[in-house]
Amino acid sequence: MTSQAVFQFQTAQENIHPLPQMEQVTQLEAKQVNVFYGSKHAVKDIHLSLYKNSVTAFIGPSGCGKSTFLRCLNRMNDTIPSAKVTGEIMIDGINMNQSELNATQIRRHIGMVFQKPNPFMKSIFENIAFAPRLYGASKAECKQLVEESLQKVGLWDEVKDRLHHSALELSGGQQQRLCIARAIAMKPSIILLDEPTSALDPISTSKIEQLILELKKDFTIAIVTHNMQQAARISDYTAFFYMGDLIEFNHTNQLFHQPSQQATIDYLTGRFG
Amino acid sequence: MEQVTNLPNKKLEETSLAEELRSPAKKLIRIEQRGRIYTLLSAWILIITLFSLLFFITSKGIMPFIHGEITLQNFFSTHWGPTSAEPGGPFFGSINFILGSLMVTLLSALISAPLGIGAAIFMTEISPKFGRKILQPAIEILVGIPSVVYGFIGLTLIVPFIRNTTGSIGFSLLAGVIVLSVMILPTIVSMSVDTIQSIPQSLREGSYALGATRWQTISRLLVRTSLPGLMTGVILGMARAFGEALAVQMVIGNSPNLPFQLMKPISTLTSVITLNMGNTVQGTPYNSVLWSMALILLLMTLFFILLIRLMTQRGKQG
Ligand SMILES: Nc1ncnc2c1ncn2[C@@H]1O[C@H](COP(=O)(O)OP(=O)(O)OP(=O)(O)O)[C@@H](O)[C@H]1O
Ligand SMILES: [Mg+2]
Numbered sequence: 001m002t003s004q005a006v007f008q009f010q011t012a013q014e015n016i017h018p019l020p021q022m023e024q025v026t027q028l029e030a031k032q033v034n035v036f037y038g039s040k041h042a043v044k045d046i047h048l049s050l051y052k053n054s055v056t057a058f059i060g061p062s063g064c065g066k067s068t069f070l071r072c073l074n075r076m077n078d079t080i081p082s083a084k085v086t087g088e089i090m091i092d093g094i095n096m097n098q099s100e101l102n103a104t105q106i107r108r109h110i111g112m113v114f115q116k117p118n119p120f121m122k123s124i125f126e127n128i129a130f131a132p133r134l135y136g137a138s139k140a141e142c143k144q145l146v147e148e149s150l151q152k153v154g155l156w157d158e159v160k161d162r163l164h165h166s167a168l169e170l171s172g173g174q175q176q177r178l179c180i181a182r183a184i185a186m187k188p189s190i191i192l193l194d195e196p197t198s199a200l201d202p203i204s205t206s207k208i209e210q211l212i213l214e215l216k217k218d219f220t221i222a223i224v225t226h227n228m229q230q231a232a233r234i235s236d237y238t239a240f241f242y243m244g245d246l247i248e249f250n251h252t253n254q255l256f257h258q259p260s261q262q263a264t265i266d267y268l269t270g271r272f273g
Numbered sequence: 274m275e276q277v278t279n280l281p282n283k284k285l286e287e288t289s290l291a292e293e294l295r296s297p298a299k300k301l302i303r304i305e306q307r308g309r310i311y312t313l314l315s316a317w318i319l320i321i322t323l324f325s326l327l328f329f330i331t332s333k334g335i336m337p338f339i340h341g342e343i344t345l346q347n348f349f350s351t352h353w354g355p356t357s358a359e360p361g362g363p364f365f366g367s368i369n370f371i372l373g374s375l376m377v378t379l380l381s382a383l384i385s386a387p388l389g390i391g392a393a394i395f396m397t398e399i400s401p402k403f404g405r406k407i408l409q410p411a412i413e414i415l416v417g418i419p420s421v422v423y424g425f426i427g428l429t430l431i432v433p434f435i436r437n438t439t440g441s442i443g444f445s446l447l448a449g450v451i452v453l454s455v456m457i458l459p460t461i462v463s464m465s466v467d468t469i470q471s472i473p474q475s476l477r478e479g480s481y482a483l484g485a486t487r488w489q490t491i492s493r494l495l496v497r498t499s500l501p502g503l504m505t506g507v508i509l510g511m512a513r514a515f516g517e518a519l520a521v522q523m524v525i526g527n528s529p530n531l532p533f534q535l536m537k538p539i540s541t542l543t544s545v546i547t548l549n550m551g552n553t554v555q556g557t558p559y560n561s562v563l564w565s566m567a568l569i570l571l572l573m574t575l576f577f578i579l580l581i582r583l584m585t586q587r588g589k590q591g
Contacts, residue, residue: 076478076481076482079477079481104486107481107483107484112482114475114478118475119479120494120498121476121498122497130480130493131483134483135484179479
């Protein structure tokens with residue numbers, strides 16, 4: 001990359017924000033978010049909003065900071081001692097990126113699903129009842145939530161006869177849907193997904209994509225993906241990250257068909273090496 | 274080391290690829306065979322040693338009963354008087370010692386297990402930095418201290434302390450339990466640390482992402498996930514406590530009492546064996562009964578190993 005290109009990116013920072021359509025409500029707004037791992041500046045001055053009941057895709061080459069930024073949105077970077085997150089992340093009129101606010105409380109509103117399915121070594125039922133139990137749900141409530149969540153992710157018919165079997169017996173795709181069900185059972189308002197289909201086969205992937213479109217009726221969703229077609233298929237907004245910068249953020253349609261930045265064009269046409 | 278001497282270069286050029294591949298294959302097979310012979314030999318030496326030991330102890334241990342020198346009734350009684358000249362004597366009742374061994378083991382595990390697991394959680398989850406830099410080396414040093422030193426410390430500090438605070442003689446079940454608790458603590462801690470550390474970070478993150486606090490994550494997920502490993506640590510510690518002779522013998526007083534009073538001096542299987550083996554003549558019932566006790570120790574150890582096996586198997590099943 002030439003130094004001139006760098007200059008272009010930086011000057012373009014101000015006008016990369018899409019104008020939300022009239023009916024869209026901002027659910028979460030990140031302002032000037034920076035992340036440092038020790039002295040490494042991994043995420044630089046990100047300004048980005050998630051809109052209610054929409055899907056926002058984060059794309060960009062490996063190592064550009066997508067996961068790191070996503071993990072800011074539920075304070076998951078707190079668990080990494082060397083990580084330092086600055087800036088404001090506004091949700092419901094409050095900046096949640098303040099160390100005096102309880103991260104656990106925040107995470108109860110913002111669910112997360114990871115790249116590799118991470119079911120607990122418990123039964124299918126116990127995996128989903130995990131969060132409700134933490135919040136003091138009764139046995140009957142748990143039972144209902146388990147069924148409801150499994151229904152939502154389309155896993156109910158597949159597992160209803162073996163709810164008390166180990167979750168590790170499920171296939172990779174089923175495990176990932178279980179992890180999504182587990183997050184839903186928490187009744188969050190936002191769900192963050194970090195490459196949820198990268199370890200899955202095409203059929204499981206398309207099931208999860210359909211699921212995401214379904215879930216967007218109830219939740220606000222942010223998803224990191226390396227699959228450009230996936231971003232185009234399921235997202236309403238797309239954010240393109242490059243080397244820690246947010247290069248371009250726009251309606252998915254617009255970003256894919258009329259990208260305004262040279263780097264975006266290069267990335268979309270596969271001209272990156 | 275290996276040289277292909279049977280194939281001069283010239284011939285090598287002429288041979289087909291198939292043959293070329295065939296001749297070094299012979300060499301590979303030879304290497305393979307040597308490796309197999311070496312490992313097989315090691316395994317057999319181990320197996321033979323093990324089984325002859327087992328056979329030796331078992332035969333020695335059941336001999337007095339077969340020969341009718343000691344009756345089972347005599348052995349499993351509470352009356353110990355191996356040199357007694359009273360009518361009906363000598364008495365080889367060992368039940369007090371068996372119970373004594375079990376008692377010190379159970380009580381010390383009861384103290385060390387919660388302490389050790391708690392410390393392990395602190396070292397891995399709460400303060401890994403401090404844990405790795407200070408506690409880990411401390412634990413390693415604790416493991417390295419020979420048991421005679423533990424016994425010596427118990428003798429100099431714990432026995433007088435018990436004597437002064439309770440007015441008893443100080444040598445007691447309690448003193449043995451305290452010394453053993455300290456001795457098996459490092460075993461439990463290091464096993465627990467290993468298992469807790471081996472839980473993938475993704476599980477912790479999964480739990481945090483569901484809104485669990487750190488303590489909820491520990492108590493509902495990490496402890497349950499690592500339970501088989503934690504139990505294995507505890508059982509290993511118990512096996513060590515059960516088999517420990519020297520340190521225990523130095524502080525428990527060695528009186529053949531039933532081990533149900535903390536302040537009273539008692540005996541264990543190991544302490545009776547070490548104290549008496551020098552005073553007995555081979556072939557006498559007094560000597561033989563010590564072998565029977567050794568057999569009981571062996572059987573108990575096998576039992577502990579079996580338990581560990583079951584635990585680890587359950588762990589694998591998830
Ligand atoms: N725990 C960590 N400690 C130090 N540096 C880290 C850590 N995690 C990530 N980084 C660095 O931060 C940068 C951004 O990483 P991040 O995982 O956010 O990338 P990404 O865009 O998600 O990449 P990928 O598409 O490969 O998942 C990378 O350069 C990475 O090396
Ligand atoms: Mg990533």
